[in-house]
Amino acid sequence: MINQPSGEKMFKWAADLFPICRSITGPGVRQTLAYLKKELPDLVVHSVATGTPAFDWEIPDEWTIRDAYIEDESGKRIVDFIKSNLHVVGYSTPIDLWLDLAELDAHLHSVPDKPSAIPYVTSYYTRTWGFCISHEQRQALKPGRYRAVIDSDLKPGILNYAELVIHGDTAEEILLSTYVCHPTMANNELSGPVVTTALAQWLLSLPRRRYTYRIVFVPETIGAIVYLSRNAEHMKKCTVAGFVLTCVGDDRTYSYLPSRKGGTLADRAAEHVLKHIAGKYDRYSYLERGSDERQYCSPGIDLPVCSVMRSKYGTYPEYHTSLDDLSVITPGGLSGAFGTYARIIELIEMNRTYKEVFPCEPRLGKRGLYNMTSLDKSDLLVNILAYADGSADLIALAELIGEDAIKVDAVAQTLLAAKLLQIVD
Numbered sequence: 001m002i003n004q005p006s007g008e009k010m011f012k013w014a015a016d017l018f019p020i021c022r023s024i025t026g027p028g029v030r031q032t033l034a035y036l037k038k039e040l041p042d043l044v045v046h047s048v049a050t051g052t053p054a055f056d057w058e059i060p061d062e063w064t065i066r067d068a069y070i071e072d073e074s075g076k077r078i079v080d081f082i083k084s085n086l087h088v089v090g091y092s093t094p095i096d097l098w099l100d101l102a103e104l105d106a107h108l109h110s111v112p113d114k115p116s117a118i119p120y121v122t123s124y125y126t127r128t129w130g131f132c133i134s135h136e137q138r139q140a141l142k143p144g145r146y147r148a149v150i151d152s153d154l155k156p157g158i159l160n161y162a163e164l165v166i167h168g169d170t171a172e173e174i175l176l177s178t179y180v181c182h183p184t185m186a187n188n189e190l191s192g193p194v195v196t197t198a199l200a201q202w203l204l205s206l207p208r209r210r211y212t213y214r215i216v217f218v219p220e221t222i223g224a225i226v227y228l229s230r231n232a233e234h235m236k237k238c239t240v241a242g243f244v245l246t247c248v249g250d251d252r253t254y255s256y257l258p259s260r261k262g263g264t265l266a267d268r269a270a271e272h273v274l275k276h277i278a279g280k281y282d283r284y285s286y287l288e289r290g291s292d293e294r295q296y297c298s299p300g301i302d303l304p305v306c307s308v309m310r311s312k313y314g315t316y317p318e319y320h321t322s323l324d325d326l327s328v329i330t331p332g333g334l335s336g337a338f339g340t341y342a343r344i345i346e347l348i349e350m351n352r353t354y355k356e357v358f359p360c361e362p363r364l365g366k367r368g369l370y371n372m373t374s375l376d377k378s379d380l381l382v383n384i385l386a387y388a389d390g391s392a393d394l395i396a397l398a399e400l401i402g403e404d405a406i407k408v409d410a411v412a413q414t415l416l417a418a419k420l421l422q423i424v425d
Helices: 008-018 027-041 101-104 135-140 186-205 224-236 267-276 331-350 375-387 396-403 405-417
Strands: 042-048 062-073 076-082 093-101 145-155 158-166 175-178 212-218 239-244 255-257 305-309 353-356 389-393 421-423
Touching: 008 027, 008 186, 008 331, 027 158, 027 186, 093 101, 135 158, 135 353, 145 239, 145 267, 158 186, 158 224, 175 331, 175 375, 186 212, 186 331, 186 405, 212 224, 224 239, 224 421, 239 267, 239 331, 255 267, 267 305, 267 331, 267 396, 267 405, 305 331, 331 396, 331 405, 353 396, 353 405, 389 396, 396 405
Parallel strands: 175 212, 175 239, 239 305
Antiparallel strands: 042 158, 062 076, 062 145, 093 145, 158 212, 255 305, 353 389, 353 421
16 A cells, blocks of 8 residues: 655645755755755765766866846846746856847847747857846837846856665665756646655655666756766666656646667556556657656667656646646645656566466366456456466566556565465566
8 A cells, every 4th residue: 555645745845945046056056955954864966067077078067046136227127036936047257237228138038929938948058148038028129228237157166966875685776767957847847756755755765666766856958967877877787667756746648758679578567557547648758758758768868767747847838837836736736746656666666577387277166266356456467377377477467467566566476475476586
């Protein structure tokens, strides 16, 4: 039985974290990780200095922003970072300039087909500056002079990430990775960390775990690259399944993005559970990737990592704008995502390969396994025996007979107790 936290609890975590201005480095990441550490006291926060190499990359300068605004000639603030931290292009250099409207407009970003939305824009590796505003506001700007101010620092510092390793009976590992680098966006940013935190608390509460769990909170892309640069050799030896948790907060749909080659234990467990829990779900190709599966599945790393989401990034209308606020995620959406991932983990934990002990059908009646079961359960029991030849693990066997693997395992345990099945792996 899965001890599931309330969706309201996860939603509160998201609401608490929502105002923080996060980027790939800086105080917002540290503040976010400090909050999560209160829920996960054994979470270890790491710091990596600017300039540190990581494969083909290196840690960039750290960005800190304190304030930013655009004033008109009367001194009225028409764009204010304090009201929305999405108003500033991420990693903008510090400025204090007077510009005419044409000069200012060259540094403005808006989305014409979402006229009320403030877009999310960054420029991590090219030094520039800019402001993001709604298209309605941009069109309403009048000719004149404007003062643009960005009070920021961009200088050598550190990049932070955090990890929690929960040990199991074996050294084989399941990876859960999420990111902590976007400012105020609820589904694209905060749903991943809060559901991951809830899963970590659930895993810690279990009396035993078959696998060891490596739980990682990183800035997207550069954080995963840095993490792999330090841990890839160990992870390639030990990781049996992995998942990137992102966009898991709304309640519109379920989505699945496979690993690069597909067919891994993670892929098989994810699709099996989605089929039996959600029924319908949106299945994407790895060619439609866009998060840290790009790093974990890359050639030379090739970890068995896929992703189960609610509405996939880039597909829902609020994505990467100010519209992705707390109204997009729901307690039910977060709770549903938690339950789905917990079920996937539960299935991987119990996944074994079974083999029938006797040739031919065993005599069930003398063991009380025929007349004492319902017809449906009896059919399931004999179908399990029919396909338990040591060549198919639990997930594959369940697929062969068209049943939920969790239900199949419950019956398999009865057959194990009756000494009609044996575990061969």
